[in-house]
Amino acid sequence: MKNKQDVTHSPNAALYEDRQKRIVRLSVHLLLFSTLILAKFGISSGDGSYIPIALPALLISVAVLFEYKYLVIDRNSTLLFLMVVLFACISFLYNIAIFDARSTSSTASFLLFLILNFTLVFRPAHKKYTDMLVNISSKYFIFLAMCGILQYFLQFAGYPIPNFGSLFPFLKPVLLEEFFNSNAIVEYGSDTLRSNGLFLLEPSTFSQLMVTAGCIDFLVRRRYAFLPLYALGYLVSYSGTGFLSFAVAAFLASVISPRQAMRIPLYLLACFIAYFSAALAAPDILARYIARLGEFSSPGSSAYFRYVAQHIAWNDLMQDGRILTGWGPGGFRQYSAFGIASNALLKLTSDYGLITALCQFCLLAYALWHRRYALIPLYFLARYQLGGGAELNPAFFVLAAVCCIWGLESKKLSAQIKPMSARSKSLRDATNCSRPSSPSPMDA
Numbered sequence: 003m004k005n006k007q008d009v010t011h012s013p014n015a016a017l018y019e020d021r022q023k024r025i026v027r028l029s030v031h032l033l034l035f036s037t038l039i040l041a042k043f044g045i046s047s048g049d050g051s052y053i054p055i056a057l058p059a060l061l062i063s064v065a066v067l068f069e070y071k072y073l074v075i076d077r078n079s080t081l082l083f084l085m086v087v088l089f090a091c092i093s094f095l096y097n098i099a100i101f102d103a104r105s106t107s108s109t110a111s112f113l114l115f116l117i118l119n120f121t122l123v124f125r126p127a128h129k130k131y132t133d134m135l136v137n138i139s140s141k142y143f144i145f146l147a148m149c150g151i152l153q154y155f156l157q158f159a160g161y162p163i164p165n166f167g168s169l170f171p172f173l174k175p176v177l178l179e180e181f182f183n184s185n186a187i188v189e190y191g192s193d194t195l196r197s198n199g200l201f202l203l204e205p206s207t208f209s210q211l212m213v214t215a216g217c218i219d220f221l222v223r224r225r226y227a228f229l230p231l232y233a234l235g236y237l238v239s240y241s242g243t244g245f246l247s248f249a250v251a252a253f254l255a256s257v258i259s260p261r262q263a264m265r266i267p268l269y270l271l272a273c274f275i276a277y278f279s280a281a282l283a284a285p286d287i288l289a290r291y292i293a294r295l296g297e298f299s300s301p302g303s304s305a306y307f308r309y310v311a312q313h314i315a316w317n318d319l320m321q322d323g324r325i326l327t328g329w330g331p332g333g334f335r336q337y338s339a340f341g342i343a344s345n346a347l348l349k350l351t352s353d354y355g356l357i358t359a360l361c362q363f364c365l366l367a368y369a370l371w372h373r374r375y376a377l378i379p380l381y382f383l384a385r386y387q388l389g390g391g392a393e394l395n396p397a398f399f400v401l402a403a404v405c406c407i408w409g410l411e412s413k414k415l416s417a418q419i420k421p422m423s424a425r426s427k428s429l430r431d432a433t434n435c436s437r438p439s440s441p442s443p444m445d446a
């Protein structure tokens with residue numbers, strides 16, 4: 003009897019692999035285009051909720067990639083997700099059962115929370131296309147950096163580019179700009195607009211994206227030509243969220259890994275070089291960044307609402323005993339009326355309770371974690387907590403999937419496909435040759 007052919011070298015397997023590669027490429031383009039280029043588009047309802055176009059794109063892509071066996075279900079992530087579902091359902095049903103004027107039960111928010119976290123249970127079955135995912139995302143980052151820089155400097159030539167609703171009024175029914183600060187100015191009383199990357203919703207989102215692009219190019223692709231482009235794009239956003247998230251991630255990386263701690267001087271040197279370069283090239287821009295440091299102690303400012311005023315909500319949750327159960331999905335809106343901006347932990351605690359929030363954070367951390375590139379998952383975690391609104395934002399989950407969960411090699415992936423050594427191949431061939439062939443029905 004003839005030896006069985008290795009299925010990995012059969013024509014059908016080669017065709018299937020080629021089709022899988024094309025499906026992965028198309029899915030990544032669908033995800034990034036809907037998330038980065040069509041970020042301002044979606045469907046809004048009268049109660050203040052909306053569905054960005056990135057959400058159906060994420061669900062379709064995950065379903066297709068799972069069908070073509072590029073994504074598989076991770077057991078540990080599934081267990082963590084089931085814990086999130088259990089405690090979230092307990093909080094949801096508890097707030098429905100009691101009669102409290104402050105309790106809420108937004109079914110849309112509850113379903114969105116579960117759907118987005120369900121996508122975290124999937125991981126790639128192999129690492130064949132990680133480089134392709136990173137390279138595709140880098141092209142989008144470069145394009146958006148150029149658009150953001152062009153958007154900022156064109157306004158000084160008399161060609162300001164405001165939000166899409168002003169340029170194309172007929173698009174307003176499908177635009178989400180009214181929910182965000184798309185036309186943010188550099189300072190109060192100024193007419194100069196901060197860049198949002200032209201296609202993104204807010205300057206803070208643009209700044210976070212530029213830091214993500216810099217981390218990918220510096221640590222993964224090992225290409226440094228576009229780092230100045232990302233740095234300039236970050237500067238014209240006039241937002242400190244990206245740098246703050248990066249600083250927290252770098253500190254955590256140095257604590258977790260001694261090898262990462264050895265890179266801290268390199269990070270500090272890069273920061274000093276960027277600081278002095280900005281001081282020489284754009285002193286006005288740098289001066290405005292330094293002036294924004296005073297916002298942390300200034301009530302009414304963006305930094306104060308986002309990072310300081312949140313203790314008011316924490317105190318209220320602890321005094322009312324709702325820190326374990328929350329107020330129900332959508333419960334954080336009562337704090338937004340007092341000008342308190344959300345972060346992931348506070349938002350999920352106020353909606354579902356502290357236990358659900360911690361379980362969800364563990365799920366996200368496990369899905370993101372890659373020891374080889376520790377700084378990148380830590381940056382996404384810091385961005386998730388400090389960026390504001392990421393816990394129910396499909397755009398965050400898309401970028402986390404493409405740039406981190408699916409786009410970085412890890413032991414989780416390498417454990418799936420282990421290349422056979424030469425000695426193992428020779429032993430296999432010797433075993434097949436020495437094994438007597440069983441008679442076929444025709445010989446009998």
